[in-house]
Amino acid sequence: MDAARGNLETVERLRAHIQALQAAPRTHLAVLRTGVAAVDALLPSGGFPLGQVVELWGSAASGRLRLALRAVAEAQRALRLAAYVDGPGELYPPALAALGVNPARLLWVRPSAAAASSPRPRPSQLDWVALQLLRSGAFACVVLDLTHTGHRLPPQACKRLLDAAAHAGGLLLLLTPEEAPADGSLRLRMEAGPHGVQVQVVRSRQGLRARSAHVPWEALGAWGAAPQDAGRLVPLPAAVELDRPFQRPRPSEVRNGRCGIQGQRPGRDLALPDLTSPRP
Amino acid sequence: MRVAYLHLPRFPVQRRLPLLAAAAPPGAGEGPLLALVQLVRGVQRVACASASASAAGVRTGMSLTAARALVPSLRDLPYHPAEEAAALGTVAEGLLGLSPASMSSAPDGFWLDASAASLFGGEQPLLKRALSLLQTLGLRGRGAVASELFTARALARFGGGRLQVVPRDASAEALAPLPLQALDAPVRDALGGFGLHTLGEVAHLDAAQLVARLGARGLRAQRLARGEDDMRFLPALVPEVVEELRVLEAPAEAVEPLLFVLKGMVDAACARLRGRGRAAVRLTLTLLLEPDGPRAVPLILARPSAEPRLLLDLLRHRLEDLRLPAPVATVVLTVDESCEDRGQQRVLGALPEGDAGLDSVLARLATALGPDALSSPRAAEDHRPETARARGPFRPPPAEQGLHAEARRAPAALLPDVVSPERPARLFPQPAALAVELGPAGELQGARLLGRRRAVLGLAGPERLGGQWWTKTPFARDYYRVHFEGLGPAWVFQDARDGRFYLHGFFD
Numbered sequence: 001m002d003a004a005r006g007n008l009e010t011v012e013r014l015r016a017h018i019q020a021l022q023a024a025p026r027t028h029l030a031v032l033r034t035g036v037a038a039v040d041a042l043l044p045s046g047g048f049p050l051g052q053v054v055e056l057w058g059s060a061a062s063g064r065l066r067l068a069l070r071a072v073a074e075a076q077r078a079l080r081l082a083a084y085v086d087g088p089g090e091l092y093p094p095a096l097a098a099l100g101v102n103p104a105r106l107l108w109v110r111p112s113a114a115a116a117s118s119p120r121p122r123p124s125q126l127d128w129v130a131l132q133l134l135r136s137g138a139f140a141c142v143v144l145d146l147t148h149t150g151h152r153l154p155p156q157a158c159k160r161l162l163d164a165a166a167h168a169g170g171l172l173l174l175l176t177p178e179e180a181p182a183d184g185s186l187r188l189r190m191e192a193g194p195h196g197v198q199v200q201v202v203r204s205r206q207g208l209r210a211r212s213a214h215v216p217w218e219a220l221g222a223w224g225a226a227p228q229d230a231g232r233l234v235p236l237p238a239a240v241e242l243d244r245p246f247q248r249p250r251p252s253e254v255r256n257g258r259c260g261i262q263g264q265r266p267g268r269d270l271a272l273p274d275l276t277s278p279r280p
Numbered sequence: 281m282r283v284a285y286l287h288l289p290r291f292p293v294q295r296r297l298p299l300l301a302a303a304a305p306p307g308a309g310e311g312p313l314l315a316l317v318q319l320v321r322g323v324q325r326v327a328c329a330s331a332s333a334s335a336a337g338v339r340t341g342m343s344l345t346a347a348r349a350l351v352p353s354l355r356d357l358p359y360h361p362a363e364e365a366a367a368l369g370t371v372a373e374g375l376l377g378l379s380p381a382s383m384s385s386a387p388d389g390f391w392l393d394a395s396a397a398s399l400f401g402g403e404q405p406l407l408k409r410a411l412s413l414l415q416t417l418g419l420r421g422r423g424a425v426a427s428e429l430f431t432a433r434a435l436a437r438f439g440g441g442r443l444q445v446v447p448r449d450a451s452a453e454a455l456a457p458l459p460l461q462a463l464d465a466p467v468r469d470a471l472g473g474f475g476l477h478t479l480g481e482v483a484h485l486d487a488a489q490l491v492a493r494l495g496a497r498g499l500r501a502q503r504l505a506r507g508e509d510d511m512r513f514l515p516a517l518v519p520e521v522v523e524e525l526r527v528l529e530a531p532a533e534a535v536e537p538l539l540f541v542l543k544g545m546v547d548a549a550c551a552r553l554r555g556r557g558r559a560a561v562r563l564t565l566t567l568l569l570e571p572d573g574p575r576a577v578p579l580i581l582a583r584p585s586a587e588p589r590l591l592l593d594l595l596r597h598r599l600e601d602l603r604l605p606a607p608v609a610t611v612v613l614t615v616d617e618s619c620e621d622r623g624q625q626r627v628l629g630a631l632p633e634g635d636a637g638l639d640s641v642l643a644r645l646a647t648a649l650g651p652d653a654l655s656s657p658r659a660a661e662d663h664r665p666e667t668a669r670a671r672g673p674f675r676p677p678p679a680e681q682g683l684h685a686e687a688r689r690a691p692a693a694l695l696p697d698v699v700s701p702e703r704p705a706r707l708f709p710q711p712a713a714l715a716v717e718l719g720p721a722g723e724l725q726g727a728r729l730l731g732r733r734r735a736v737l738g739l740a741g742p743e744r745l746g747g748q749w750w751t752k753t754p755f756a757r758d759y760y761r762v763h764f765e766g767l768g769p770a771w772v773f774q775d776a777r778d779g780r781f782y783l784h785g786f787f788d
Contacts, residue, residue, distance in 0.1 A: 060730075061768030061786035065705045081638070081676055084657075092707035092785060093657035094668050099705070103657045107642075107674050111649050129645060136641035147706075147788070192768030194737045217769065217787075 032071040032141060032171055036220060038213040039067065039199055043186070047074075048173065050140065051166045053158065055174040055184030055203075060147055062190040063197045065091075066099060066220045068143045068173045073100035075171075080140035083107040083133045087126050088148040099221050107139070123151035130172060131160055137168035145175045152180035159183075282403065283513060284379070284394040285432035286410055288371070288421040291388040292316050292328045292364045295371075296357065298418040313351050316359035317344050327359040328387075358529075361387065367548070369516060370524075374417065374551035378410055381515030385433060391513065394425050403445045411442070417551055426451055428509035434462035434479070451507025456480030467501040470494055479505040522552050522560075522615040531570050531607035535599050538567075538608060542595055543588075545613045550588040559584035559621035565595060568610035575604065580651055581643045583675075584619050594643050642674070663747045664755055665707060665784065701743065702761060704771040704785035711782035714772060727772075729764060729783065738763035746776070761787065 033040050033047035040047050048054050048071050056064035072082040082105065084091060089112045096103055111125045130144040146153065153161075153174070162185060165172045176182050187203040196216040288294060293314055300312050314330040315338055324344035337350045347354055365386040372382035372390045378400065379392035397406040407423040414421050424435035426446040431454065435444050438458045446454040458479045460468045471494075476482055483505040490498040503509070524545040532538050542565075553560060561584050565577040577598055585591065646654055655671035662668045717726040717733075726735045741760035748754050756776035763769050769787035774780070 059767055060706065061764070061770055061788050063768065063788065065788035069705060090706045090708060090785070091657060092665075092669060092703060092705055093671075094659040094665075094701075095703040095705040095707075096657060097659075098703070103659075103672075105676050106657060107676075108655050108657045108671060109645065109649070109653060110655070110671075111653050125649070129649070132641050132644055136637040138638035138641060192766065194763065194765075197768070 032074045034067055034070045035074065036067065036070065036215055038215045038219065039188075042188075042199060042201060042213045044204055047071075048141075048171050049186070050171045051169045052186060053162045053165055053172045053174060053182075053184040055176055055182050055187040056190060057176045057178070057181050057187055057202070058190035058197075059178050059192060062192045063215070063217070063220045064147075064175050064190050065145070067190075068175060069096065069099045069101050070221070071171070071173060072106065072141050072143065073102075075140040076100075076102045076105045078140070081105055081107065081138055082141040082143070083109060083139045084143045085126055085129050085133070085145060086110045086112075087145045087151065088112075090148065091145070107133075109133070123149065124157075126151065127153065127157040127161070131157075131164055134161060134164040134168055134170050134172055137170065139170055141171045141173065143173045143175065146180065146182075147175055147177050150180075153182040155183050281513060282394040282397065282425060282427060283429055283432050284392045284397075284403070284407060284410065284423055284425045285385070285389060285429070285436040286375075286392065286414065286421050286423045287389040287433070287436035288368075288414070288419055289388060290328060290330065291368060291419070292359060293330045294419055295367055297330075313338075313354050315344070315347055315354055315356050317356045318359040318361075324356075370548045370552055371414070371417065371419065372516065373518060374555040375410055375413060376518065376555035377557055378406060378413070381513070383429075383514055384516055389421075389433065389436065391429055391432065393513065393515070397425070404443060407443045407445070417547070426454070428507060429511045429513065430462075430504045430509035431455055431507055434458055438462050452483060452505075455505055455507055456483065463501050463504065467494065467497050470498070471501065522549055522556075522558075522618070524549050524613045525610065527610050528608065531609045533607045535596070538599060538611065539592070539596060541611055542613070543592060545611065546588045546592045546595065549613055549615060550586045550591065553586040553615065553618060554621070556618075557621055558618040559586045560591070560615045560618050562615075562617040563591070564614045564616050565598070566612040566614065567604065567608045568612070569604060569606040570609040572606045577602065578647070579643070580646045581639075583639050583642060584621065585639060585643075586621055587639075590639055590643070593640050594647065597644055598647065638676070663745055665703075665745065665759075666709065666711070669707065702740075704769075704787045706788040707771070707785035708783070711773070711784045714781040714783045716781045724760070724762065724772075724781070727762075727764065727781070727783075729767065729770075734764040734767055736762055737765055742774075745773075759784075 031045045031047035031049055043049075056067060058064055072084070075082045077100075084106060086108060089110050091108065093103060096106070109129050111122075111129060126144060126146065126149065130142055133139050133142045153176070161172055164170075172184075174182050174184050181187065184203070185205045187201070189200040189202045191198045191200070193214075196214055197220065198212060198214055200212040293316065296314070297312070300314065312330055313333045313336065315326045315333050316328040317324045318327045319325075326338060326340055326342045326344065326347055328340065329338040329347075333347075333351060333354060338347045338354065344356060347356075365384060368384055368386055368388075368390060372384065372392075375382065375392060379394065379396065381393040383391040385391065392410065394403055394406060397403040400406045400409055403425040407425060411421060411423055422436050422439075422442050424432045424439060424444040424446065426432040426435060427448050428451055431446060431451040435446060435454060435458070438461060439454075444454075455462075456479060460471055460476060460479065460482070462479060463471070463482075471482055476485075482502055485502060487499060487502060490502055494501070526541050526545055528537065528541060532541075549560075561581055563579040563581075565579065567575045567577065569575055579591075579594055579598060581591075581594075642654060654674055656674040658670040658672040660668050660670035715728040716724055719725045724736050724739060726733055728734075739760050739762050742758035743760075744756075744758050746754075746756035757773040758776070759771060759773045761769050762772045770783055771785040771787065773782055773784055775782060
């Protein structure tokens with residue numbers, strides 16, 4: 001009995017040691033861990049494998065982007081570059097810092113920004129951009145966002161991307177909407193629930209460690225200002241007067257009260273107090 | 281004034297060798313049997329021959345037919361003196377970083393102003409650097425520094441060493457052992473007829489007798505041999521725009537012959553840019569089609585560069601995607617915009633190719649999509665959420681792969697040390713009006729979203745954002761994070777101006 005317990009302790013110590021080794025920054029990357037324990041435990045190699053096309057498939061608010069940005073942050077922690085191909089043009093830079101993403105090492109490609117005449121990029125353009133980025137071998141992680149683009153990646157394009165990723169050793173994360181799944185080598189279905197996201201492995205060419213996992217919203221990223229309110233129904237404040245027209249405040253109201261900092265009326269400046277004389 | 285002369289033996293052949301070697305099949309032999317020929321009175325005559333061809337008996341001035349009879353496998357290319365002089369000028373421009381002025385001595389050498397040699401540690405180091413720069417262009421040569429133009433050129437051509445520096449007032453001693461070939465042809469032949477062999481012997485002749493026999497030409501030859509050259513250094517004009525033009529021998533209908541020509545053009549343009557200490561930012565490749573006229577192909581570089589490999593790679597990609605209605609007769613490569621070349625800092629242990637892959641893909645994307653499509657995300661200092669999205673130039677720090685990088689690995693340094701306000705990762709460019717259901721107490725109970733009614737499962741907020749009341753477009757909004765049924769959290773605001781709810785983004 002004691003021998004068995006001793007073995008278990010040894011196994012636990014080894015497990016902790018392996019986890020510590022895995023947590024250290026690595027020179028030669030093989031896997032990009034998301035940092036979300038439930039998701040990493042679900043993936044066959046303990047994270048998003050490099051040299052593969054991983055598809056995050058789900059609705060627009062199912063946490064796919066945050067999961068992808070966590071992988072980007074992990075690549076940046078290993079001092080590697082990452083690229084984000086913004087098909088819909090919806091990435092919001094102020095949200096990146098909270099997810100640990102260093103904007104200086106993130107290439108933001110917005111094909112729609114260049115073409116002023118057509119706000120939406122051509123679908124083939126998105127595939128081509130991702131292909132070029134992958135083939136260059138300069139980026140450890142490339143995110144191709146196809147949400148709200150109405151574009152379904154054809155199987156031939158997917159095969160080309162898969163070949164490029166395998167050849168250059170980069171990771172391509174495909175963010176595909178519910179209505180247009182692609183053909184990635186690993187596909188995760190993400191469904192938003194009341195308390196978190198249900199992540200399900202729909203397809204995996206490397207086998208399975210588990211079929212699905214539940215990830216609470218807080219695990220995907222810090223909410224920021226008011227985490228304590230997450231998941232709680234809060235009534236609207238009664239102070240909001242819906243019928244009150246927006247009024248421009250008068251300049252005198254902007255100040256502290258209706259007077260200046262020394263109590264003078266607006267427009268009347270008092271002489272500055274003599275700071276050299278001793279205080280009474 | 282101190283001048284340096286750089287002699288490039290058989291320059292017209294030398295400059296073609298790298299291109300010929302690239303085009304030759306593997307195992308083609310040691311040296312090409314090449315002759316450059318020009319039409320002289322209706323006869324094709326050899327103007328310059330390669331070392332292998334010369335060893336086989338091919339001589340300058342020989343007719344091409346006679347040369348072919350000697351060497352049946354002789355390859356001939358056309359020789360245009362003006363083109364060779366221009367190529368020599370390009371090489372001299374590549375050395376502008378070492379010397380402010382140059383003077384051509386076509387077809388196989390040029391002088392450089394060596395007055396600023398002290399900046400490089402002396403005249404010998406200056407010559408060394410010049411020759412090593414020529415070596416990077418695939419050219420080998422010899423150099424000499426002297427106080428007179430003739431002395432420097434004669435020593436570089438006929439002196440023994442690869443690098444020679446003649447002190448001031450020691451030109452006569454340095455020139456004395458040189459053969460008569462250093463002089464021009466008519467005087468050289470006449471002096472040879474007198475039984476003279478070296479310049480030293482010419483220098484010791486009696487000047488009066490020399491003038492009596494050969495006239496002013498003889499006196500001038502003696503002054504040259506005594507190191508008393510009075511020829512002035514006339515700096516060549518440096519063109520402001522870096523531009524290379526090539527007329528193809530036959531109109532090209534495929535990419536390969538164009539790339540063959542472009543290789544030489546890009547090499548020359550990059551050498552000229554490097555000589556000026558500049559790097560290209562924007563280039564235009566103009567293809568003159570026959571008979572359709574010019575077709576411009578712009579090339580925008582994401583990062584300034586004077587690397588010929590990178591530029592050629594980008595041009596290759598551009599040309600491969602191009603469909604032309606007619607064959608190309610002439611190619612013009614123009615550097616439209618350049619900037620100071622700051623180079624790329626590498627660290628100890630970094631790979632020698634650096635970020636070549638990154639530069640290449642950035643330039644390719646910038647050319648195809650436009651420079652505005654590539655950026656780095658930035659947060660603008662604006663309280664209105666839709667205008668807080670900004671973009672900056674993508675200037676990643678150099679790839680650190682060496683020992684320095686190992687020492688600098690600090691993953692925690694990238695994490696922010698302040699808690700930023702709650703912002704969605706996905707924000708719509710314009711807010712979308714939302715049809716909502718409010719409860720009796722004014723609470724949000726549901727909304728019609730993505731085609732169906734969705735109940736509100738949770739809500740956090742409000743975060744009140746407002747401002748710009750001094751402009752024509754003020755805003756006052758209460759933002760909420762709303763968890764919708766079957767969808768996930770969304771960023772919704774109620775506008776204080778009209779009281780309506782708007783969907784502004786998703787916490788995707």
